[in-house]
Amino acid sequence: MPERPSIDGIEAPIIEQWDRDGLYRFDRSKRRDEIFSIDTPPPTVSGALHMGSVFGYTHTDCIARYQRMRGREVFYPMGWDDNGLATERRVENFFGVRCDPAVPYDADFEPPATPPKDKLPISRPNFVALCQRLTEEDELAFKALWTRLGLSVDWSLEYATVGVRSRRQSQRAFLRMLARGEAYSTEAPTLWDVDFRTAVSQAEMEDRDHPGAYHRVAFPRVDGDGAIEIETTRPELLASCVALVAHPDDARYRPLMGTSVRTPLYGVRVPVVAHGLADPEKGTGIAMVCTFGDTTDVVWWRDLDLPLRALIGRDGRFGPATFGAPGWESADPAAANEAYAQIAGKTVRQAQAVVVDQLRTAGALVGEPTPIRHPVKFYEKGERPLEIVTSRQWFVATLRMRDRLLELGGQIDWRPPHMEHRYRAWVEGLNTDWSISRQRFFGVPFPVWYPVRADGVADYAHPIVPDEDRLPIDPSSDLPPGYDAAQRGIPGGFVGDPDVMDTWATSSLTPQIVGGWVDDEDLFERVFPMDLRPQGPEIIRTWLFSTVVRSELEFGVLPWRHAMINGWVLDPDRKKLSKSSGHVTTPMGLLEEIGSDGVRYWAAKGRPGTDTAEDMGQMKVGRRLAVKVLNASRFVLGRLGDAAVPGVDAATAPIDRDLLTELASVVDEATAALDRFDYARALEHTESFFWRFCDDYVELVKARAYGERDDDDARSARAALGTALSVLLRLLAPFLPFATEEAWRWSHADSIHSSGWPTREELAEGAPHGVLDATSWVLGAVRREKSAAKVSMKAPVASVVVHGPAARLAAIDAARGDLLEAGAIDRLELADGDDAVDVELAGSSAG
RNA sequence: GGGCGCUUAGCUCAGCUGGUCAGAGCAGCUGGUUUACAACCAGCCGGUCGGGGGUUCGAGUCCCUCAGCGCCCACCA
Numbered sequence: 001m002p003e004r005p006s007i008d009g010i011e012a013p014i015i016e017q018w019d020r021d022g023l024y025r026f027d028r029s030k031r032r033d034e035i036f037s038i039d040t041p042p043p044t045v046s047g048a049l050h051m052g053s054v055f056g057y058t059h060t061d062c063i064a065r066y067q068r069m070r071g072r073e074v075f076y077p078m079g080w081d082d083n084g085l086a087t088e089r090r091v092e093n094f095f096g097v098r099c100d101p102a103v104p105y106d107a108d109f110e111p112p113a114t115p116p117k118d119k120l121p122i123s124r125p126n127f128v129a130l131c132q133r134l135t136e137e138d139e140l141a142f143k144a145l146w147t148r149l150g151l152s153v154d155w156s157l158e159y160a161t162v163g164v165r166s167r168r169q170s171q172r173a174f175l176r177m178l179a180r181g182e183a184y185s186t187e188a189p190t191l192w193d194v195d196f197r198t199a200v201s202q203a204e205m206e207d208r209d210h211p212g213a214y215h216r217v218a219f220p221r222v223d224g225d226g227a228i229e230i231e232t233t234r235p236e237l238l239a240s241c242v243a244l245v246a247h248p249d250d251a252r253y254r255p256l257m258g259t260s261v262r263t264p265l266y267g268v269r270v271p272v273v274a275h276g277l278a279d280p281e282k283g284t285g286i287a288m289v290c291t292f293g294d295t296t297d298v299v300w301w302r303d304l305d306l307p308l309r310a311l312i313g314r315d316g317r318f319g320p321a322t323f324g325a326p327g328w329e330s331a332d333p334a335a336a337n338e339a340y341a342q343i344a345g346k347t348v349r350q351a352q353a354v355v356v357d358q359l360r361t362a363g364a365l366v367g368e369p370t371p372i373r374h375p376v377k378f379y380e381k382g383e384r385p386l387e388i389v390t391s392r393q394w395f396v397a398t399l400r401m402r403d404r405l406l407e408l409g410g411q412i413d414w415r416p417p418h419m420e421h422r423y424r425a426w427v428e429g430l431n432t433d434w435s436i437s438r439q440r441f442f443g444v445p446f447p448v449w450y451p452v453r454a455d456g457v458a459d460y461a462h463p464i465v466p467d468e469d470r471l472p473i474d475p476s477s478d479l480p481p482g483y484d485a486a487q488r489g490i491p492g493g494f495v496g497d498p499d500v501m502d503t504w505a506t507s508s509l510t511p512q513i514v515g516g517w518v519d520d521e522d523l524f525e526r527v528f529p530m531d532l533r534p535q536g537p538e539i540i541r542t543w544l545f546s547t548v549v550r551s552e553l554e555f556g557v558l559p560w561r562h563a564m565i566n567g568w569v570l571d572p573d574r575k576k577l578s579k580s581s582g583h584v585t586t587p588m589g590l591l592e593e594i595g596s597d598g599v600r601y602w603a604a605k606g607r608p609g610t611d612t613a614e615d616m617g618q619m620k621v622g623r624r625l626a627v628k629v630l631n632a633s634r635f636v637l638g639r640l641g642d643a644a645v646p647g648v649d650a651a652t653a654p655i656d657r658d659l660l661t662e663l664a665s666v667v668d669e670a671t672a673a674l675d676r677f678d679y680a681r682a683l684e685h686t687e688s689f690f691w692r693f694c695d696d697y698v699e700l701v702k703a704r705a706y707g708e709r710d711d712d713d714a715r716s717a718r719a720a721l722g723t724a725l726s727v728l729l730r731l732l733a734p735f736l737p738f739a740t741e742e743a744w745r746w747s748h749a750d751s752i753h754s755s756g757w758p759t760r761e762e763l764a765e766g767a768p769h770g771v772l773d774a775t776s777w778v779l780g781a782v783r784r785e786k787s788a789a790k791v792s793m794k795a796p797v798a799s800v801v802v803h804g805p806a807a808r809l810a811a812i813d814a815a816r817g818d819l820l821e822a823g824a825i826d827r828l829e830l831a832d833g834d835d836a837v838d839v840e841l842a843g844s845s846a847g
Numbered sequence: 848g849g850g851c852g853c854u855u856a857g858c859u860c861a862g863c864u865g866g867u868c869a870g871a872g873c874a875g876c877u878g879g880u881u882u883a884c885a886a887c888c889a890g891c892c893g894g895u896c897g898g899g900g901g902u903u904c905g906a907g908u909c910c911c912u913c914a915g916c917g918c919c920c921a922c923c924a
Contacts, residue, residue: 005884207923214924232924245924277922287924296922375923421851425920537918568918605860609852611917615859617873620886627886635883673863684861688871698883780890787890790878 001638001746005630007595007623010742015147023751024068024152026075028523036072037527038064039511039560040153041535041543042079042161045138046086051614052536053142054149054587056566058603060534061151062679063564065734068152069757075527077157077514078146079166082135083443084503085196085381091130091442096120099127099441124441124476131442132162145588150596150737152753159513161506162442167472169513170506171447173550175465177396178448182553183436185394185460189291189298190435192389193379194316198439199393200379201502202432203542205386210376213369214283217359219244219261222269228253228261229366231283233374235359236351237290239266239321239340240309245300246286248274253286264364265339265355266323267331273304292388294377295431312387314439318343318351348387392460394437394446394499398549399430408548408558415564415677416609419537426541434546436505443500447473449480456491464494468518508546511559530560537565537609564677567611590619597736598623604735607680625687626739629732632694633743636725639706645722646715648762653704653713654814656720658772659697663689663724664763670731671757679734686731693724696776703821713817727758774811775819778802781837782823789841796842797825803833 018024038060043053068074092098096115103123111130112120122130139160146153159165177183191200215235218227230244241263246253256272263270277296278287289300291308300306307327313319321340324333339358343351359365377386398405405427414420437446448463464480466473475496479485487493509517511530516523529551535543544563551559590599594616601622606612651657666689670682698721705717733740733752744752778800786795800823802812809830812819820828826842 207921210923212923230924234924279922279924283924289924294923296924299922375921377923416852418851422919425850429920431922541919570917607861610860611853613859615873618859621872624886628884631884631887633883638883678863681861681863684871694884695888702883783889784891787878792879793889794879 001634005627005634005742007597007626007630007739007742010738011148011150011591011596014738014741015150018152018751018753021751023753024074024076024154025156026154027073028526030073030526032526034071034073035075035526036064036067036532037075037515037530037560038077039514039530039533039547040076040078041539042081042159042507042510043142044081044084044086045135045142046082046090049141049145049587050569051587051590052569053145054591054599055569055603055606055612056534056536057146057151058149058600059564059566059606059608059679060532061149061737062600062604062683062734063532063534063674063677064152065737065753066674066679066682066757068753069730069733069755071756074152075157075514075530076151076153077159078143078151078153078155079159079161079510079514080135080139080142081161081503081507082131082139083162083500083506085198085438085440087131087135088127088440088442089196089381091127091134092119094134095130097122097127097130099124128442135160135162145591148588148591148596150600152737157514161503161513162444164472165519166506166509166513167444168519169509169517170444170501171471171473172468172518173509173512173554174501174505175447175468175471177553178463178465180553181397183394183396185392185437185463187390187392189301189388190391190393191295191377191379191386192314192391193382193384194314194387195382195384196379196440197314199391199435199437200382200386201435201504202430203426203434203504203545204380205377206380207375208378209373210385211371212374212376213371215356215359215369216284216366217264217288218364218366219263219270219288221256222260222262224256224259228256228272228286229284230286230288232288232293233372234290234293234352236318236343236348236355237293237311238263238288238355238359239268239318239343240290240292240311241268241270241288242291242301242306242309243270243289243304244272244286245275245278245289245304246272247278247280248276250278250280250285252280262331264362265358266336267333268309268323268329268336269331273306275300275304295388298388308390310390312348312389314389314391316384316387317345317347320344348385391439393435394501395433395435396505396549396553398434399432401549401552402427402430404552405545405548408552411558412560413562415562416607419540419563419565419609422537422540423544426545434549436502437499438502439498440500443503444472444506445474445476445500446497447471447475448497449475449483449494450497452489452491452493452495454491458495463497504542504546507543508550510547511551512554517554528559529555529557532562532564533560534564534566537567540565562677564608567606567609569606570611570613594619594623595626595738597626597739600735600737601625601683604683605680608677622736625690625732626736628690628694629729629736629739630743632690632698633725633729633746635698635702636721637743637747639702640718640722645726646719648719648723650712650715650719651717651723653716653720654769654811655697655700655771655775655818656716658768658770659693659720659724660763661768662772663693663727664760667727667731667758667760667763674734682731683735686728686735690728690732692776693728696779697724697772700772700775700779700815700818700822704818723763727762730755730758769811769814770808771811771814774804774808775815778812778819778837779823782825782839785839785841791841794824797823798840798842799827799829800825800840801829801831801838803831803836803838806832 064074064076095111098119100121105123105125109126212233214231216231218229220227260269323330323336330336343354409423450458483494515528547559598619602618669685673682701717729740
């Protein structure tokens with residue numbers, strides 16, 4: 001035991017010891033009902049390390065440590081989410097490269113020392129290698145942080161979402177969905193990011209307020225006089241207009257239903273149709289339907305069985321079109337083609353300016369454009385509005401599962417409960433199946449090939465699939481059964497699916513990946529369905545939702561019983577992620593400065609679902625608590641000497657039994673709170689009692705416990721001190737794993753984290769008699785008097801006269817000796833009367 | 848447009864099924880240093896619990912309503 005205990009630097013040796021002892025190693029011999037399994041979120045390693053990274057993970061660790069001390073075998077894995085766009089984008093910027101599948105593989109490739117201004121095109125294998133190189137470094141940084149934070153994960157269970165296991169499970173689960181008809185591919189309008197050049201799922205898109213303008217455009221009638229005026233924010237899409245649509249009940253347009261108009265500039269005849277989604281209040285009450293300007297267009301196109309005139313390509317530019325050709329019939333093909341030639345090849349933005357000019361010249365623009373701001377769909381990581389392009393994509397049929405998914409959501413134990421609303425709102429609002437294919441390079445490939453027909457076109461309706469035991473495969477280099485390499489890409493041969501899976505298509509399988517589904521059924525049965533899914537609120541609609549989907553499709557059950565949703569970390573000014581402060585907090589720096597226990601304390605104060613400001617003050621309070629734990633432990637244990645702590649039965653003095661009885665209630669409360677994932681409340685109760693223990697109880701009994709005497713009274717105090725300390729350390733262990741471990745090891749050979757969670761049975765039975773309370777009350781009055789007189793707390797007191805009800809006076813009398821010594825009191829009188837404590841300091845002339 | 852959450856001392860937050868619930872920590876102020884702890888200890892100051900209405904013997908605690916803040920969802924011409 002050190003002379004002057006310090007929490008600085010205690011982490012490293014303790015972590016080493018834990019590692020040597022294999023303290024957190026999962027024991028797979030345990031039965032399912034003895035196991036507590038956690039579906040840990042794999043952090044996106046390409047993201048920066050920030051305080052949000054330590055916040056939620058600390059909560060999970062507090063629960064894990066509690067369950068472990070309760071005797072459960074804790075299955076606590078850690079993974080890294082390293083696939084996906086975030087990594088690709090980061091690799092592109094970090095190395096100054098971009099992936100170009102047409103570039104041949106260069107075995108000796110090394111990225112330039114400094115990233116070139118123009119990104120260097122490199123092959124897909126080289127690109128993937130760089131992705132892996134960068135994420136490996138990221139993963140080491142994360143692992144160092146988690147370790148230092150004291151997460152009690154079993155590092156032998158580490159995995160990566162792009163690793164072999166993840167690829168195998170992703171491909172296996174996909175093939176099974178395909179076989180069951182739950183996954184399908186189709187050519188369909190798809191939300192598309194023109195910069196990333198990939199499909200985007202409903203879950204990945206967000207609304208942004210974006211400037212635009214209403215343009216009023218007149219469509220001349222074909223079978224009548226005059227024109228119909230519509231308003232649009234996307235006049236550049238006029239060439240892909242396929243109809244005008246108004247509400248069926250709108251009296252203004254009802255007579256026009258079934259008639260036709262011609263598009264300005266292009267002279268294409270389009271019908272006037274009715275649909276309930278048309279809003280009579282908006283614009284002129286009648287809208288132009290284009291293929292496609294927004295998701296409503298898709299609905300109209302589908303519901304009304306309108307023709308397709310798609311023009312915007314995957315690069316976000318207008319593609320070729322021939323007016324006069326079938327499907328593009330025009331009153332004046334030559335003029336139409338001339339008009340269109342001026343926007344072909346242009347971006348949406350450039351085209352809009354051109355078309356507006358053309359419309360104005362043609363006299364079809366009514367008035368001038370009216371600027372507005374309106375919500376526009378963006379990919380959440382994108383910079384330009386999403387377009388809708390037609391492309392072949394893989395989907396999982398989630399729409400038809402909606403009712404079952406809602407039912408399952410109702411069976412999850414949500415913490416906090418109101419988080420179910422987010423899930424429910426999302427499921428109820430689903431309007432497309434889950435799109436899982438992405439036109440990217442660094443990810444899990446779809447494990448399918450397609451036969452190439454004699455005409456050179458791939459036969460998507462009949463994919464060729466590998467046997468499961470071959471997985472994982474890459475269809476771009478591996479061969480389908482029965483084909484040889486020379487047949488790749490030629491008529492009569494085959495072609496591999498070029499796409500990779502969306503990140504969520506893999507991470508939705510985390511229980512299967514960590515649990516060893518199929519590969520290790522013995523393990524899987526011991527940990528699945530899992531107990532706890534901890535995660536952030538922003539990925540309820542993605543990770544949580546998709547995990548439920550996959551578990552339902554594969555097993556027909558929920559993947560876990562409890563979902564604990566953490567809140568946001570706000571910057572010290574309570575604004576999210578403001579960069580104005582300039583001072584960017586790095587978690588590792590804080591852990592080194594404050595100590596891991598202090599940072600954990602701050603995190604553990606944040607309840608599930610509650611946003612929490614980054615608060616250096618709270619962390620310092622936690623640090624102080626950790627220091628106090630060491631000092632109090634040293635005092636209690638040090639003075640007990642080498643003699644063993646007397647058993648709890650030796651605690652016979654009323655105030656000692658009182659302490660232990662009250663502590664038993666704290667154990668009950670903390671246990672109940674942790675059982676319902678309210679770690680913050682458990683900490684609060686324990687902390688508050690711990691300070692009372694230090695400030696009042698220890699002060700009151702230290703003379704008796706450590707004085708000259710060695711009688712029953714002294715042994716009673718020592719028994720209570722030793723017992724209470726042991727219980728308090730264990731109650732604090734899930735929150736302050738380092739300080740409690742340090743103190744515990746002064747008197748134990750084993751780790752506190754493998755010791756048992758304290759129970760009421762270890763402590764005194766019976767109701768408290770108010771001895772500690774009443775005595776503390778008098779001691780407080782004495783301290784107040786000394787403070788007011790500005791004298792030392794050790795200043796002698798001539799006399800104390802206590803008035804109060806008889807029961808309380810009796811309680812005080814029971815601890816008379818302790819009180820006299822702790823307060824340096826010469827004479828103590830107890831008398832009936834209204835509550836009052838009259839204190840007369842020694843040498844004071846006043847009464 | 849719909850939904851969810853929040854609004855309690857200067858700051859960060861507790862207040863679980865309505866009756867010692869008006870609390871804690873930080874900050875501030877006043878004191879105290881040498882036998883656990885000065886990165887400490889003791890004490891003090893400080894709030895008509897966002898506004899308004901209602902239910903009740905009694906309401907931060909339940910209901911209605913308004914306001915502000917935050918978040919989620921939305922078919923956005």
